[in-house]
Amino acid sequence: MSRQPDEDKQYRILKSAIEVFGTLGLEGATMKDIADRAGVAPGTLYTYFTDKEALFVGAVDQVWDGFFEGVEAIFGEGRDPRELSARLIQYGMETLTQLHPLVRGMISAANRLDLMHQRLDALALVISKNFGGLRGTEFESMRIWIAGVLFIFASVPPEALGAEIGRLKTSLMAYLESA
Amino acid sequence: MSRQPDEDKQYRILKSAIEVFGTLGLEGATMKDIADRAGVAPGTLYTYFTDKEALFVGAVDQVWDGFFEGVEAIFGEGRDPRELSARLIQYGMETLTQLHPLVRGMISAANRLDLMHQRLDALALVISKNFGGLRGTEFESMRIWIAGVLFIFASVPPEALGAEIGRLKTSLMAYLESA
Amino acid sequence: MSRQPDEDKQYRILKSAIEVFGTLGLEGATMKDIADRAGVAPGTLYTYFTDKEALFVGAVDQVWDGFFEGVEAIFGEGRDPRELSARLIQYGMETLTQLHPLVRGMISAANRLDLMHQRLDALALVISKNFGGLRGTEFESMRIWIAGVLFIFASVPPEALGAEIGRLKTSLMAYLESA
Amino acid sequence: MSRQPDEDKQYRILKSAIEVFGTLGLEGATMKDIADRAGVAPGTLYTYFTDKEALFVGAVDQVWDGFFEGVEAIFGEGRDPRELSARLIQYGMETLTQLHPLVRGMISAANRLDLMHQRLDALALVISKNFGGLRGTEFESMRIWIAGVLFIFASVPPEALGAEIGRLKTSLMAYLESA
DNA sequence: GATGAATGAGACTTCATTCAT
DNA sequence: AATGAATGAAGTCTCATTCAT
Numbered sequence: 001m002s003r004q005p006d007e008d009k010q011y012r013i014l015k016s017a018i019e020v021f022g023t024l025g026l027e028g029a030t031m032k033d034i035a036d037r038a039g040v041a042p043g044t045l046y047t048y049f050t051d052k053e054a055l056f057v058g059a060v061d062q063v064w065d066g067f068f069e070g071v072e073a074i075f076g077e078g079r080d081p082r083e084l085s086a087r088l089i090q091y092g093m094e095t096l097t098q099l100h101p102l103v104r105g106m107i108s109a110a111n112r113l114d115l116m117h118q119r120l121d122a123l124a125l126v127i128s129k130n131f132g133g134l135r136g137t138e139f140e141s142m143r144i145w146i147a148g149v150l151f152i153f154a155s156v157p158p159e160a161l162g163a164e165i166g167r168l169k170t171s172l173m174a175y176l177e178s179a
Numbered sequence: 180m181s182r183q184p185d186e187d188k189q190y191r192i193l194k195s196a197i198e199v200f201g202t203l204g205l206e207g208a209t210m211k212d213i214a215d216r217a218g219v220a221p222g223t224l225y226t227y228f229t230d231k232e233a234l235f236v237g238a239v240d241q242v243w244d245g246f247f248e249g250v251e252a253i254f255g256e257g258r259d260p261r262e263l264s265a266r267l268i269q270y271g272m273e274t275l276t277q278l279h280p281l282v283r284g285m286i287s288a289a290n291r292l293d294l295m296h297q298r299l300d301a302l303a304l305v306i307s308k309n310f311g312g313l314r315g316t317e318f319e320s321m322r323i324w325i326a327g328v329l330f331i332f333a334s335v336p337p338e339a340l341g342a343e344i345g346r347l348k349t350s351l352m353a354y355l356e357s358a
Numbered sequence: 359m360s361r362q363p364d365e366d367k368q369y370r371i372l373k374s375a376i377e378v379f380g381t382l383g384l385e386g387a388t389m390k391d392i393a394d395r396a397g398v399a400p401g402t403l404y405t406y407f408t409d410k411e412a413l414f415v416g417a418v419d420q421v422w423d424g425f426f427e428g429v430e431a432i433f434g435e436g437r438d439p440r441e442l443s444a445r446l447i448q449y450g451m452e453t454l455t456q457l458h459p460l461v462r463g464m465i466s467a468a469n470r471l472d473l474m475h476q477r478l479d480a481l482a483l484v485i486s487k488n489f490g491g492l493r494g495t496e497f498e499s500m501r502i503w504i505a506g507v508l509f510i511f512a513s514v515p516p517e518a519l520g521a522e523i524g525r526l527k528t529s530l531m532a533y534l535e536s537a
Numbered sequence: 538m539s540r541q542p543d544e545d546k547q548y549r550i551l552k553s554a555i556e557v558f559g560t561l562g563l564e565g566a567t568m569k570d571i572a573d574r575a576g577v578a579p580g581t582l583y584t585y586f587t588d589k590e591a592l593f594v595g596a597v598d599q600v601w602d603g604f605f606e607g608v609e610a611i612f613g614e615g616r617d618p619r620e621l622s623a624r625l626i627q628y629g630m631e632t633l634t635q636l637h638p639l640v641r642g643m644i645s646a647a648n649r650l651d652l653m654h655q656r657l658d659a660l661a662l663v664i665s666k667n668f669g670g671l672r673g674t675e676f677e678s679m680r681i682w683i684a685g686v687l688f689i690f691a692s693v694p695p696e697a698l699g700a701e702i703g704r705l706k707t708s709l710m711a712y713l714e715s716a
Numbered sequence: 717g718a719t720g721a722a723t724g725a726g727a728c729t730t731c732a733t734t735c736a737t
Numbered sequence: 738a739a740t741g742a743a744t745g746a747a748g749t750c751t752c753a754t755t756c757a758t
Contacts, residue, residue, distance in 0.1 A: 410729090
């Protein structure tokens with residue numbers, strides 16, 4: 001019933017990677033940093049991930065997939081659009097806030113921007129579908145909003161995070177109201 | 180009495196840096212890459228820029244400042260809002276297309292994201308002012324649009340650039356139409 | 359569970375450093391030179407010493423501390439002054455001869471000369487104490503003798519080392535005889 | 538009657554080299570440092586000296602030769618031994634004090650120690666000759682004293698220079714008194 | 717002769733990855 | 738499976754020297 005010890009270790013490594021990559025970025029973080037924080041030896045990382053790149057992708061995937069699932073769960077609860085919107089914004093902002101460092105790291109991984117592009121599209125698609133299918137213009141607009149919010153969020157320096165969250169939330173509310 | 184500093188050389192180095200950083204990112208690019216492409220010796224880079232970081236910042240500044248001036252020039256011409264919007268979109272998309280590699284590099288410079296945040300605000304402010312001052316909600320909305328377009332743009336893989344430009348242009352048109 | 363730190367390896371590195379720094383000086387020696395002679399990879403030096411400076415200091419310390427202990431050991435044996443003098447000279451000359459290259463390196467480490475100054479004083483003090491405490495003039499004289507012998511020794515080119523040792527020994531004997 | 542402009546420049550360069558090498562040592566000093574202080578361009582140094590090494594040797598020679606001549610001049614004045622000794626000590630200490638940084642630099646030039654060895658011998662010889670020829674033991678003793686004083690002097694950190702000069706002078710007086 | 721921008725070899729150091737234990 | 742010392746490729750930057758002006 002309980003996780004295998006190994007799974008636990010893999011999880012610990014991933015968690016550490018998320019934190020360290022989030023703080024220092026893909027290049028700034030060293031395998032030793034990650035190993036130290038995970039409480040394992042550097043060599044152990046290679047038992048679970050082929051190389052640094054794979055570990056990074058694993059970390060980003062972990063975060064994004066979690067977020068994605070959260071979004072789908074919200075839709076699964078089935079409510080009226082207005083309430084859904086509010087919950088989505090609430091959930092999105094909360095998640096992003098928790099993961100601020102990683103989101104910054106994710107954005108700054110030049111060679112992972114392509115992946116980001118696809119994921120933005122996918123997220124927009126899920127949201128659209130759950131709102132009954134948006135027309136072209138509306139869909140595109142929403143996609144741009146998501147990207148914009150994400151990017152602004154990623155570029156806020158930590159000390160200004162609280163204030164920015166407020167601005168973004170208000171804007172999103174108004175946007176969804178009108179749409 | 181000696182070889183004098185070559186303004187052209189500084190420009191060539193900056194141009195090379197823009198291209199190489201744009202393609203490979205801040206960490207991926209090496210000083211030798213940039214020197215080679217500029218047709219100078221590695222040591223020469225240090226005659227014009229104190230270190231790699233300074234060269235990177237120089238390249239990003241160069242691009243952004245140029246873009247910013249272009250935007251202000253367009254407003255300086257003074258036309259009716261509709262035409263202005265069209266020209267802005269046209270100019271923005273053209274410039275971005277030309278600089279696609281650098282924009283990617285710019286976005287992915289983790290330690291420059293803060294700068295980006297300020298610059299987005301500044302750009303939004305200029306546009307707002309020139310459209311007669313937007314109200315809070317409108318201003319925020321525009322800021323998010325700019326960030327979104329920029330980010331989506333930066334994350335498109337080169338082979339999909341053309342198609343994405345089309346999508347973005349159409350969306351922007353519709354957005355400005357409605358605003 | 360892994361390759362454990364090799365005490366022998368640290369010693370080998372230090373020994374190599376003593377030889378290479380001794381021959382080429384602090385600046386003339388390269389980390390690669392030292393690594394090669396120690397039979398390790400350049401990176402390995404950094405497992406045992408934080409940087410080149412630390413390795414150099416380590417080498418100098420090693421030599422000087424060893425010498426100092428040797429001197430104290432001789433005093434510990436407790437004999438009559440005449441015999442002690444003879445043994446000290448014998449020991450000092452032997453040690454210096456073995457370490458000729460490093461002594462040269464030590465002397466020429468500009469930024470370590472201060473340390474040398476203190477060490478000369480310390481050595482003079484130990485000798486003085488063990489000879490029953492010398493009066494001011496005698497102490498100063500001895501300090502100058504030690505410095506003089508050391509410096510002449512360090513400045514002899516290797517091919518003249520044998521002859522110089524003879525000169526110095528004879529002088530020291532006569533000096534101690536008279537004191 | 539007046540120096541050629543070029544000689545003047547050569548002199549300025551040498552003077553600058555003495556100061557800069559004295560402060561920073563052979564490796565620590567850069568050709569640019571020396572050129573800057575001399576008020577010429579780096580390239581100009583190569584009109585007067587073939588390379589850095591030659592410039593260093595030139596600087597050391599300049600200092601030593603000057604000192605040597607001073608010593609010989611004092612003997613040329615012909616006085617009684619006691620007065621001569623006093624004047625020598627006075628002159629030696631004054632000169633060394635003025636040149637403290639360079640003496641340190643000189644000592645630390647590993648690959649110039651041999652030269653130093655010869656020069657110490659030469660100086661001892663001149664002094665011996667002018668004191669009517671010293672016997673073997675006395676000569677050797679004096680040589681060691683000179684080396685000792687020089688080395689102690691070179692290794693004093695600047696802030697302790699004054700106090701050390703006092704110690705050395707007193708010791709030298711006592712030594713010469715007794716000899 | 718003087719200048720100083722340009723050169724480019726080479727140094728120190730980092731760190732992803734390996735592998736003996 | 739885990740460890741962590743060892744590896745060595747590769748990068749940034751310095752600086753003695755050259756040479757076009």
